[in-house]
Amino acid sequence: MPPSTAHGRPDPETSTLDLSRDGRPVSDRGDTVCVIGAGASGLTAIKNLVEHGFGVDCYERETGVGGAWNWRHDRSPVYASTHLVSSRPLTQFPDFPMPDSWPDYPHHHQLLSYLERYTDHFDLRRHIWFGTEVVRVEPVDGDRWDVTTRSTGGYGPERTLRYAAVVVANGHNWSPKLPRYDGLEEFRGEVMHASSYKDPAQLRGKRVLVVGAGNTGCDIAVEAAQQASCCWHSTRRGYWYAPKYLLGRPVDQVNDLLLSLRLPLRLRQWLYHRMLRLTVGDPTRLGLPRPDHRIYEAHPIANSQLVHHVSHGQIAPVPDVARFHGGGVTLTDGREIEPELVVFATGYLPRFEFLDPGLLGDGDGSGRPRLWLHAFPPNQPTLAVAGLLQPDSGVFTLTHWQTVVFARLLQARLARPDRAAAFTARATAGAGERYAGKVTDSSRHWFEVRHVPYLRAVQRALDELGAR
Amino acid sequence: MSVSNERVRVLRGREWARPVRPVRREVRGVTPELDEGRPPLLFVPGFGHGAWAFAEHWLEHAASRGFSAYAMSLRGHGGSDPAPEATLRAYTHDVVQVAASLPRQAVLVGHGAGALVVTHALARYPARAAVLVAPVLGGWSTAGVALRRNPAGTLPALFGGPLRLHRRQLFSRELPEAEARRHVARLGRAGRRAQWQLLSGRPAEPAVGRPPVLVVGSPDDRVVPPAALERAAGRYGSAPLLFPGMGHDLMLDARWREPIDAICDWLVKEPQRV
Structure with a gap:
């Protein structure tokens, strides 16, 4: 690796010049691995690949690390009040804990400083090429990859480098998903996606409709309850709103205590329902729809304040939107409401424009690898x-182990090709495997996982690849 | 190599569900005048000792050799908050917390039972390297040796009482009597549960990132017999670096300079990952 700084550093050292499929010159980077994106996933990929002895080039379109957690990035979905919904021990990287002086549920600026400290602690910046976006990733002979990059925004010439392997870590919370509604274009009020919601001042004094009951939708509804003149919260179905604390402990820690006792799912569901009934109470009494699924069968929502504000009449729960018209919104129960501002907290879509979808096993172009x-x-x-x-926990732990498995796989390709071949055969046979148990609306939530069965599968994969 | 062939444990339900309670920890640091890009050293004292044991000589000396050097006190020791119910896991947590708070990937240097804590911390933090100084890695043989050498001081510890080490176990005769007494007077005690866990000797999980490990000791150590040093070094596929004529507390004994110089030399040689 060339020693390099962020500015004015030399180009990556290259050994031989080759030509790409369409005749452009390609610089060969030998055994170096390419990582796309320097958010949390990309950073742990760099760290673990370097730890396993690989050279790494990481390309980051922004000028800083942290990806989605860096509020300075134009694609960052965080808003002023974003806090974690999983508690510290279930969120941090397994080999780099957050300071134990931090709160159970840190704020997003702490998350960013955590990722920046991770970067500097493990000296990862020297592997990252900032302000560079990946345009194309194409397979070439020998399971190698041609990666074409250019300056973010499309300035400057494209250049192509050849890598031994590629880790795609471009994130999945930056391309807003906007559902289609009849009459939305006639609607005279203001419409925004949650990705452009940054500050509660945007809601102040307005009549606000928040669509979507994910963790973001609930957060925005809570802020609207405090800031807006009136707040409707539209959800497609009833959900379990878990408080962030149960029995005086962060709720995910209570849940993992039950898991570590190896209680069967049914018993855990019964216990959880019982605890919610005793602490939060019956949601239908407040006009919230009855959940149509058992707990653990949908992505958990951790929000203590939503039910609080519903019970204070500051949030009016309403059903799904049927259609928009010039002056307002018709709901599926026939009610008419007249919001001035509609916030769609309807999620994001993963996008991999630089890669042929077929390479990710997405042969039919559904956008789902x-x-x-x-x-x-x-x-x-x-x-x-x-x-x-x-996951139903923090994602960093899971990503850490994904990248460890990949680093061990690349090692095995050199030292134990039989094990590497067996791994790839296993990956081919097991494509699309789920680790979520029963999930309502599972086609929409196709990358929902439960952390325990998922990590158990990761443990098996690691064991099969051999210790080191 | 027995250590790294064990399997990495990915599911850590108990650690997630029951995180270690945070305490205020004492950390003392000395940074060199010129940063030469060397990794920081984190000294972890053994049971009964605190950061003071390293602040006496080794911190300043390591800094004069170009290393930023930090010494911590485990909970219940030195200037850290009291923790009578501390466990080995809590001590490990303390070490990992301090290591992760340092600006760069650190070298963990554990002394005595602190070396055992370091071997556990290596499974939760990818250290740049590790040094085990006169390591007490636990098990009943540790208790056997201690009982033979100092029955009156050791017996109460088996029943949850304090372990009382004698100055002749810790220091050579070269160290002036008054200084030895001063050090022994500062000794505290480890948590009752941690003492028992030292006896049961649960082996550490494999170290993250396979850091190079150096074992340093003295053949005349009256706490750790030479065979235990050989065994500890053997776990990491090396031989111990020996300093004859010194007591268990190599960082406080009269010839404290030799081992810390050897450790710095080893680190300057840029040890490769084993």
Whole structure:
């Protein structure tokens, strides 16, 4: 690796010049691995690959690390009040804890400083090429990859480098998903996606409709309850709103205590329902719809304040939107409401424009890669996706182990080719495997995972690759 | 190599569900005048000792050799908050917390039972390297040796009482009597549960990132017999670096300069990952 600084550093050292499929010159980077993105997933990929002895070039379109957690980035979805919904021990990287002086649920600026400290502690910046975006990633002979990059924004010439392997860590919370509604274009009020919601001042004094009951939707509804003149919260179905604390402890820690006692799912569901009934009470009494699923069968929502504000009449729960018209909104129960501002907290879509979807097992172009362990595409021994997960815990731990598995796989390709071949055969056979148990609306939530069965599968994969 | 062949444990339900309670920890640091890009050293004292044991000589000396050097006190020791119910896991947590708070990937240097804590911390933090100084890695043989050498001081510890080490176990005769007494008077005690866990001797999980490990000791150590040093070094595929004529507390004994110089020399040689 050339020693390099962020500015004015030399180009990556290259050995031989080759030509790409369409005749452009390609610089060969030998055994170096390419990591796309320097958010949490990309950073742990760099750290673990370097720790396993690999050279790494990481390309980051922004000028700083932290990806989605860096509020300075134009694609960052965080808003002023974003806090974690999983508690510290279940969120941090398994080998770099957050300071134990931090709160149970840190704020997003602490998350960014955590990722920056991780970067500097392990000296990762020297591997990252900032302000550089990846345009194309193409397979070449020998399971290698041609990666074409250019300056962010499309300035400057494109250049192509050849890598031994690629980790895709471009994140999945930056391309807003906006559902189609009849009459939305006639609607005269203001419409925004949650990705452009940054500050509660945007809600102040307005009549606000928040659509979506994910963790973001609930957060925005709570802020609207305090700032807006009136807040409707539209959800498609009833949900379990878990408080952030149960029995005086962070709720995910209570849940993992039950898990570590190895209680059967049914018993845990019964216990959880019982605890919620005793602490939060019956949600239907407040006009919230009855959940149509048992707990653990949908992505958990950790929000203590939503029910609080509903019970104070500051949030009016309403059903799904049927259609928009010039002056307002018709709901599916026939009610008419007249919001001035509609916030769609309807989620994000993963996008991999630089990569042929077929390489990720997405042959039909549905936009949903079919991977094993949500990371390893079929028949691609040198390609991995990191962090394409929506777990019921923090995601960093899971991404850390994904990248460790990939680093061990690349090691095994050199030292134990039989084990590496067996791994890829396993990945091909197991593409699309799920680790979520029963999930309502599972086609929409296709990368939802439960951390315990998922990590158990990761443990098996690690064991099969051999200790080191 | 027995250590790294063990399997990495990915599921850590108990650690997630029952995180260690935070305490205020004492950390003393000395930074060199010129930063030469060397990794920081974190000294972890053994049971009964605190950061003071390293602040006496080794911190300043390591800094004069170009290393920023930090010494911490485990909970219940030195200037850290009291923790009578501390466990080995809590001590490990303390070490990992301090290591992760340092600006760069650190070298962990554990002394005595602090070396055992370091071997556990290595499974939760990818250290740049590790040095085990006169390591007490636990098990009943540790208790056997201690009982033979100092029955009156050791017996109460088996029943949850304090372990009382004699100055002749810790220091050579070269160290002036008054200084030895001064050090022994500062000794505290480890948590009752941690003492028992030292006896049961649960082996550490494999170290993250396979850091190079150096074992340093003295053949005349009256706490750690030479065979235990050989065994500890053997775990990491090396031989111990020996300093004859010194007591257990190599960082306080009269010839404290030799081992710390050897450790710095070893680190300057840029040890490769084993």
